[in-house]
Amino acid sequence: MTRDEVIRRIRSGEMTGTTSGLCPEYVQANLVIVPAEYAPDVRGLCMRNPVPCPLVEELPAGTAEPRCAPGSDLRTDLPGYRLWKNGELAERRHDIRDLWRDDLVSFLIGCSFTFERALVDAGYPLRHQQLGTTVPMYRTNVPLAPAGRLHGRMVVSMRVFRAQDVEGVRDVTRGYVEGHGEPVHWGDPAKIGIADVAKPDEGDPLPIEPGEVPVFWGCGVTPQLVTVESRLPFVITHEPGSMFITALHHGDSALTHAHA
Amino acid sequence: MTRDEVIRRIRSGEMTGTTSGLCPEYVQANLVIVPAEYAPDVRGLCMRNPVPCPLVEELPAGTAEPRCAPGSDLRTDLPGYRLWKNGELAERRHDIRDLWRDDLVSFLIGCSFTFERALVDAGYPLRHQQLGTTVPMYRTNVPLAPAGRLHGRMVVSMRVFRAQDVEGVRDVTRGYVEGHGEPVHWGDPAKIGIADVAKPDEGDPLPIEPGEVPVFWGCGVTPQLVTVESRLPFVITHEPGSMFITALHHGDSALTHAHA
Numbered sequence: 001m002t003r004d005e006v007i008r009r010i011r012s013g014e015m016t017g018t019t020s021g022l023c024p025e026y027v028q029a030n031l032v033i034v035p036a037e038y039a040p041d042v043r044g045l046c047m048r049n050p051v052p053c054p055l056v057e058e059l060p061a062g063t064a065e066p067r068c069a070p071g072s073d074l075r076t077d078l079p080g081y082r083l084w085k086n087g088e089l090a091e092r093r094h095d096i097r098d099l100w101r102d103d104l105v106s107f108l109i110g111c112s113f114t115f116e117r118a119l120v121d122a123g124y125p126l127r128h129q130q131l132g133t134t135v136p137m138y139r140t141n142v143p144l145a146p147a148g149r150l151h152g153r154m155v156v157s158m159r160v161f162r163a164q165d166v167e168g169v170r171d172v173t174r175g176y177v178e179g180h181g182e183p184v185h186w187g188d189p190a191k192i193g194i195a196d197v198a199k200p201d202e203g204d205p206l207p208i209e210p211g212e213v214p215v216f217w218g219c220g221v222t223p224q225l226v227t228v229e230s231r232l233p234f235v236i237t238h239e240p241g242s243m244f245i246t247a248l249h250h251g252d253s254a255l256t257h258a259h260a
Numbered sequence: 261m262t263r264d265e266v267i268r269r270i271r272s273g274e275m276t277g278t279t280s281g282l283c284p285e286y287v288q289a290n291l292v293i294v295p296a297e298y299a300p301d302v303r304g305l306c307m308r309n310p311v312p313c314p315l316v317e318e319l320p321a322g323t324a325e326p327r328c329a330p331g332s333d334l335r336t337d338l339p340g341y342r343l344w345k346n347g348e349l350a351e352r353r354h355d356i357r358d359l360w361r362d363d364l365v366s367f368l369i370g371c372s373f374t375f376e377r378a379l380v381d382a383g384y385p386l387r388h389q390q391l392g393t394t395v396p397m398y399r400t401n402v403p404l405a406p407a408g409r410l411h412g413r414m415v416v417s418m419r420v421f422r423a424q425d426v427e428g429v430r431d432v433t434r435g436y437v438e439g440h441g442e443p444v445h446w447g448d449p450a451k452i453g454i455a456d457v458a459k460p461d462e463g464d465p466l467p468i469e470p471g472e473v474p475v476f477w478g479c480g481v482t483p484q485l486v487t488v489e490s491r492l493p494f495v496i497t498h499e500p501g502s503m504f505i506t507a508l509h510h511g512d513s514a515l516t517h518a519h520a
Binding site for chain 1: 304309405408434441
């Protein structure tokens, strides 16, 4: 299916759920929308914490059509949205057009789905894709560098690999700076404050077989935990796992520029 | 004293010890020198951990004269050096010319001394300057995002301020992205794994008076802990507190470019 076709189906509500594996040639992105007065804080949070929050694009206030995907509308083109008020999940949506305001600033933050095709191509299969589930995500105890009114802890996504494949997996993902780059941790989940890998905070559990190692990447769901820990008055985010599919390819100069 | 005069005195061995408060109009920098094969890992460490490791300049292999300070020599112009072998401190030096090799790559990493003048000017005095001591530095339990063969935990510097001044102090330092920016933590040191603030790992202890709060910034000594935790075979660093004084001013376009 082409990107245009996927976006059309997402927009119409025909297609919901995780975008993992869809349009694998395109960069995928997390979404965070805040009132303009919080935009410098979100920008600072991304600059200071580029591993969980690699900034792909910041849109001007009131704009919903990103430069990284002309013709798209961030208010309709993601499979799901969450509205947060004062750090509480207030509502889940498939469309946020009626919540739109001229003072809202959208941030697109890179996603590890962007490197998944490269892992599969390199001979490292992804169990969540094989099972048709959403990649598991966990809140860690790793503190972010605070930025203005924003603070919190890192969220990570988990994939499992054979112990002998971990270095190869690190090598494949290292260059994807717009998609969290190489892992932040591998091995004992307790070392980053994950009590039970069988109980992810978002997404679905993933069985770990003998001889396999859990590998953790920074995750663009991190700003959702920041909205909770910082008790932001009004934030819209995507539904974890249900990303915005940009029209950028890995290595595009727009991305290089964002990370120069 | 002019910068030229300070550099001349440091080079001659006449001036040693901390550079805090010297030439306050210039950006100061930490130094890390590694064999070329490790340079991509150090670069990655800086890119992934810009708060403790804000990259001011990476020099070409074999070069000791930085673009940020024409005429300077990184092998003689810092008050003190440390040679690390396989994660152990092997030697302390005032001059590293005889250790020089064509494959050595130098990295200059920003320093919080750069914003100290701004704090004093804004009415927030610095006790370590009043006492004539070196700012205290601590190893934390905050993990860095690993990069290739490099991993470790963040080192922080500490300053103390009245509780009502903490937000003002954060505001003053936020824009100094080349100097670690705003603090990473304030309040209870145990929350970032510091057991006893009276026993810094580097620098001198600082008394905390009633009504004062310890405030912690990311610190460019972090790569020294990385050399230990990653057991790098050969690394030269500066002596903590004894920095390289660049010829850059805060806000110079060279710095803006490095962090664009």
